[in-house]
Amino acid sequence: MDQAHLDDIARRVASAAKQFAPSHEPSPKQMADAASVLRDMIQATEIHGLAFADFDGIGDFPRMAIQLVQHRDASR
Numbered sequence: 551m552d553q554a555h556l557d558d559i560a561r562r563v564a565s566a567a568k569q570f571a572p573s574h575e576p577s578p579k580q581m582a583d584a585a586s587v588l589r590d591m592i593q594a595t596e597i598h599g600l601a602f603a604d605f606d607g608i609g610d611f612p613r614m615a616i617q618l619v620q621h622r623d624a625s626r
Contacts, residue, residue: 551593558602559585559592559612566612576616580623584615591615 563585567576576584588611592602605611 551589551596555592555602556585556589559588562612563588563616566610566616569613570616574620576620580616580619583619584612587618588612588615 563581566584567581570576591611592600592605595604
């Protein structure tokens with residue numbers, strides 16, 4: 551995964567963050583954590599020949615990564 555991929559992940563997470571209502575908007579730390587989660591998910595599946603485009607084909611994974619991080623934080 552190169553810098554262009556990392557920049558793309560950051561852009562997608564930032565774009566997904568704009569979809570949230572102000573009362574549920576992710577914090578900057580949550581956005582950074584979500585980008586890390588998404589990066590790690592993609593890296594973990596590359597061994598199986600999957601790429602970000604495959605994730606795009608089935609769901610809004612940047613938004614899901616934010617929701618995962620928010621759920622984690624809410625349950626702490």
